[in-house]
Each structure stands twice: as C-alpha cells, then as structure tokens.
Amino acid sequence: MKKIQTLVIALLLALTSSCQEKKENNKQANKPGIQDTLTTMETNFKWQEGLSCPSGYPIQVYRGWLEGPLVSNGVNEEPNSITSISGFGTTTGIGDWGENSSGMSQGVKPIPQRLNCTWYSYVEDVMYHINTELDYPKMVKLFNEGFQDSNRKRGKVMTTYNHITIGFAPGGVVAVWLKGGDKDVEIGRYQGKKVVISSKEIASLDSHERLLFDPVDRERTLKNPKIIAPEVQEANKNKPIPYGLWDSYRIKYSWKPTYEFVREGKISDDLSFDMFNGERETLLDEEFVKNEYHERAIPRVLSFAWWDKNGQGYGGYFLFDEKEIFVAFMEMHKKNPEANIDLEVKINPGSTYLAATLKNGISTIPLKKSKTEVYESRSLTEKYKKE
Structure with missing residues (x-):
C-alpha cells in the first residue's frame, strides 16, 4: 500500500x-x-x-x-x-x-x-x-x-x-x-x-x-x-x-472493456465492473453495443458471460491485483495522457483461461497477477438454444 x-x-x-x-x-x-x-x-x-x-x-x-x-x-x-x-x-x-x-x-x-x-x-x-x-x-x-x-x-x-x-x-x-x-x-x-x-x-x-x-x-x-x-x-x-x-481510488481514466476470442465466440450483453472507489457499472443492451469510453475509476472486479462456438454458456470474472493495475493505468496515462485505454479480455479456445491486458494504441501492459475464475452456465446455454 x-x-x-x-x-x-x-x-x-x-x-x-x-x-x-x-x-x-x-x-x-x-x-x-x-x-x-x-x-x-x-x-x-x-x-x-x-x-x-x-x-x-x-x-x-x-x-x-x-x-x-x-x-x-x-x-x-x-x-x-x-x-x-x-x-x-x-x-x-x-x-x-x-x-x-x-x-x-x-x-x-x-x-x-x-x-x-x-x-x-x-x-x-x-x-x-x-x-x-x-x-x-x-x-x-x-x-x-x-x-x-x-x-x-x-x-x-x-x-x-x-x-x-x-x-x-x-x-x-x-x-x-x-x-x-x-x-x-x-x-x-x-x-x-x-x-x-x-x-x-x-x-x-x-x-x-x-x-x-x-x-x-x-x-x-x-x-x-x-x-x-x-x-x-x-x-x-x-x-x-x-x-x-x-482519495487515490477516485482518480478516473477514459477506458472501456474489450474482448477477444482466440476462436469463435460471443459475449453476452450483460457485463459489469466494480471500481475501487465504490462505484459499480453494468452494460446492458444499447450501452453494451455502444461500449463507449467513459471517465471511470480503476476496476477492482470485471464480470461477464459468453458462449463458445457450440453455444455452451460460460461465466467468468477477474479480481485485479490492486498494485499491478494501479501502476499499469498510471503508466498508460503518463505515456499518453490524451489516449483512451482499452481493458482487453482474451478468452482461450476451450474457455478455460482468461487474460487481461491494458492497451492505448501505443503501449501494452499485461495484468498477469489478476485472479480469474471460469464456470459453465446452464442458463446461458439454454438461452442460446432458445434463440
């Protein structure tokens, strides 16, 4: 600390x-x-x-x-x-x-x-x-x-x-x-x-x-x-x-979450993140589709759901390491104060592994100390079949 x-x-x-x-x-x-x-x-x-x-x-x-x-x-x-x-x-x-x-x-x-x-x-x-x-x-x-x-x-x-x-x-x-x-x-x-x-x-x-x-x-x-x-x-x-x-928790940066599948997949339009400053935000429907950059505090937890190419539903989350993510955001801001920041989530082919990286078009900083969890979601799978 x-x-x-x-x-x-x-x-x-x-x-x-x-x-x-x-x-x-x-x-x-x-x-x-x-x-x-x-x-x-x-x-x-x-x-x-x-x-x-x-x-x-x-x-x-x-x-x-x-x-x-x-x-x-x-x-x-x-x-x-x-x-x-x-x-x-x-x-x-x-x-x-x-x-x-x-x-x-x-x-x-x-x-x-x-x-x-x-x-x-x-x-x-x-x-x-x-x-x-x-x-x-x-x-x-x-x-x-x-x-x-x-x-x-x-x-x-x-x-x-x-x-x-x-x-x-x-x-x-x-x-x-x-x-x-x-x-x-x-x-x-x-x-x-x-x-x-x-x-x-x-x-x-x-x-x-x-x-x-x-x-x-x-x-x-x-x-x-x-x-x-x-x-x-x-x-x-x-x-x-x-x-x-x-007070440091209240410092905000222009950022948004982005996603990348190593193979085919689809993110559910219901994702949320808890910030260190006590705020919480959930992106649904239109807000999810737009996924615009906003001034936000640094995220503590990022939760989301997705389907793989076969329609199997999954849920997962990141619990970010406080020291690592604060240093990463500050380094990004220091190198290019005007640039927006992407918090990119990468999902592997078997949906068994998650990785997070900060990007601003110039620099890339992996968040290697994050704790993650992935679990199968029966309700999401059923929803995929109905749709």
Missing part, C-alpha cells in the same frame, strides 16, 4: 479538494434554473440509509442523521425529514469500500440535502464530525433518471436507486453513494474534522453508549475477528495508516 501511495501522490494533487467540492455543491443548488428544474422532478423515493468503511478500519456513528430540504413551519425553517444513521453499532468494513451495511428505515421519503454526523474511527482512536450540504440536485436527477437493470424474473427493466450509503475512511474522509441493483454511483467526497467529546457529555451517557469511549472496549473491538478479519489484522500490523489511499 505504501508504494501505491507514493505512485499516486502526483495525481492526487489534481483532485478537487473536499472544501472546494462542498462550495461547488452549494453553488450548483442555487444556480438560476436549477431550483425550477428540481420542482418538476419527483423528490420522494423509496430508499434506505447505509454505512460503509474500508476493510480493517471499523467505525461507529456516535450521533448522525440525513436531513431533507428545509421547509417553513410558519416560524422558521426545518428539514422536511430526518433519517438517523446512528444506533447501528460498529460498522465492520468486512467487505469492500462502498459496500452497504446497516439501515433500518426503508420507505418512501424525501431525498436528503444535508449530512450531520459525528463518528468514531477505532484504528485512529479519533472522533470526527461533519455537517455538510450534499449534492442534492445530482441525487434528484439520478433518482428520476433511473437505469436499466437485469432482473431474473422480469428480464431487463427500468428501475432506480434504493440505498443512500455513507462511507467513512481514515483521515475524516466521507463518501456518499447511491446504490441500486447493479448500479452504484458516487455523489461526492467530503471532509470531516477531528472533535473531542467532553467528559461531561460522556458521563451523561448510559453504560452501553459509554463503551465507545472505553479503551478496553476499543482493544477488544480491534482484535475481534468478526470486525477485522484475522488476515487483515496481520497484514496491517505495525504498518502506518495509508492516508490518501481512498
């Missing part, structure tokens, strides 16, 4: 600071015409709150909520809704950055406009606070637009998001995503500040709440294999916290 931090430091300088991003969000919401546009869109949807943190860096929300837009009550203005994001206990982070957990209040409610939260970072032994405007116009637009999703019972249908997830990473980093089906989109990155809870306030808490401030409970939490997996505890032992890593 330390090497990855060193490699990305130059590119991190180009990232927009969270303070500036917050200012831009506020400006965007108040631009002429934006409010008029929002009034023509639906602003109430069925969604559930969720929390996330990186593997190995558990957190717990001490006090926190999402606030809906302000409305007048005749005397002053108050949020038209408040959704609590506290009381869920420790968010373990066993999983991936951006993976959703917690949440109890699924239902139709206003899209939130503000996040107000105080949380504890166990590894850092630090309490953070944030009170910030969210990119409300962007969320309203995305909820209303929706997206095409693949449903096992109904086939490909239009749907929309059903989760708003808040992620907390070391250093007070906060990310917000919309999630639904096979589509996850980052709304923004925000910055919390360190705070100290007074001893008077801690003394007023009940015994259960006071555990959050108990050093013995902290050590017990950090050693709990259900909160931090043993292999992660061992890997992080005596290593510094990789501050800046989660």
Whole structure:
C-alpha cells in the first residue's frame, strides 16, 4: 500500500479538494434554473440509509442523521425529514469500500440535502464530525433518471436507486453513494474534522453508549475477528495508516472493456465492473453495443458471460491485483495522457483461461497477477438454444 501511495501522490494533487467540492455543491443548488428544474422532478423515493468503511478500519456513528430540504413551519425553517444513521453499532468494513451495511428505515421519503454526523474511527482512536450540504440536485436527477437493470424474473427493466450509503475512511474522509441493483454511483467526497467529546457529555451517557469511549472496549473491538478479519489484522500490523489511499481510488481514466476470442465466440450483453472507489457499472443492451469510453475509476472486479462456438454458456470474472493495475493505468496515462485505454479480455479456445491486458494504441501492459475464475452456465446455454 505504501508504494501505491507514493505512485499516486502526483495525481492526487489534481483532485478537487473536499472544501472546494462542498462550495461547488452549494453553488450548483442555487444556480438560476436549477431550483425550477428540481420542482418538476419527483423528490420522494423509496430508499434506505447505509454505512460503509474500508476493510480493517471499523467505525461507529456516535450521533448522525440525513436531513431533507428545509421547509417553513410558519416560524422558521426545518428539514422536511430526518433519517438517523446512528444506533447501528460498529460498522465492520468486512467487505469492500462502498459496500452497504446497516439501515433500518426503508420507505418512501424525501431525498436528503444535508449530512450531520459525528463518528468514531477505532484504528485512529479519533472522533470526527461533519455537517455538510450534499449534492442534492445530482441525487434528484439520478433518482428520476433511473437505469436499466437485469432482473431474473422480469428480464431487463427500468428501475432506480434504493440505498443512500455513507462511507467513512481514515483521515475524516466521507463518501456518499447511491446504490441500486447493479448500479452504484458516487455523489461526492467530503471532509470531516477531528472533535473531542467532553467528559461531561460522556458521563451523561448510559453504560452501553459509554463503551465507545472505553479503551478496553476499543482493544477488544480491534482484535475481534468478526470486525477485522484475522488476515487483515496481520497484514496491517505495525504498518502506518495509508492516508490518501481512498482519495487515490477516485482518480478516473477514459477506458472501456474489450474482448477477444482466440476462436469463435460471443459475449453476452450483460457485463459489469466494480471500481475501487465504490462505484459499480453494468452494460446492458444499447450501452453494451455502444461500449463507449467513459471517465471511470480503476476496476477492482470485471464480470461477464459468453458462449463458445457450440453455444455452451460460460461465466467468468477477474479480481485485479490492486498494485499491478494501479501502476499499469498510471503508466498508460503518463505515456499518453490524451489516449483512451482499452481493458482487453482474451478468452482461450476451450474457455478455460482468461487474460487481461491494458492497451492505448501505443503501449501494452499485461495484468498477469489478476485472479480469474471460469464456470459453465446452464442458463446461458439454454438461452442460446432458445434463440
């Protein structure tokens, strides 16, 4: 991880600071015409709150909520809704950055406009606070637009998001995503500040709440294999916290997936990729056919399906090596910053082996450390026979 931090430091300088991003969000919401546009869109949807943190860096929300837009009550203005994001206990982070957990209040409610939260970072032994405007116009637009999703019972249908997830990473980093089906989109990155809870306030808490401030409970939490997996505890032992890593995940490149069969075959029009920044994208139908270059974060997992020349269906995926793929993308960008990048997947004649390579018309970098899996798919084979 330390090497990855060193490699990305130059590119991190180009990232927009969270303070500036917050200012831009506020400006965007108040631009002429934006409010008029929002009034023509639906602003109430069925969604559930969720929390996330990186593997190995558990957190717990001490006090926190999402606030809906302000409305007048005749005397002053108050949020038209408040959704609590506290009381869920420790968010373990066993999983991936951006993976959703917690949440109890699924239902139709206003899209939130503000996040107000105080949380504890166990590894850092630090309490953070944030009170910030969210990119409300962007969320309203995305909820209303929706997206095409693949449903096992109904086939490909239009749907929309059903989760708003808040992620907390070391250093007070906060990310917000919309999630639904096979589509996850980052709304923004925000910055919390360190705070100290007074001893008077801690003394007023009940015994259960006071555990959050108990050093013995902290050590017990950090050693709990259900909160931090043993292999992660061992890997992080005596290593510094990789501050800046989660910002490096947000760096985007213009790329798309491409495919090559050593012999005849056909890719199914349903492929997806999970990115290191917590986003997820699935290409279906028209989007699959167009397969255009887009600014995307670096992929962590690429999943797809295909048929061989005899109609046998297969599924497979790549789990990319983090260090290898980050170095490869950065080298590609350094050699030709303006060039689009192809992530080419090659499938061998017997559909038993997969290989991935980055290409930009000038350079080629094989991703040799990727983990892959191939399996036969009965449902795809049957689909081929029907067609």
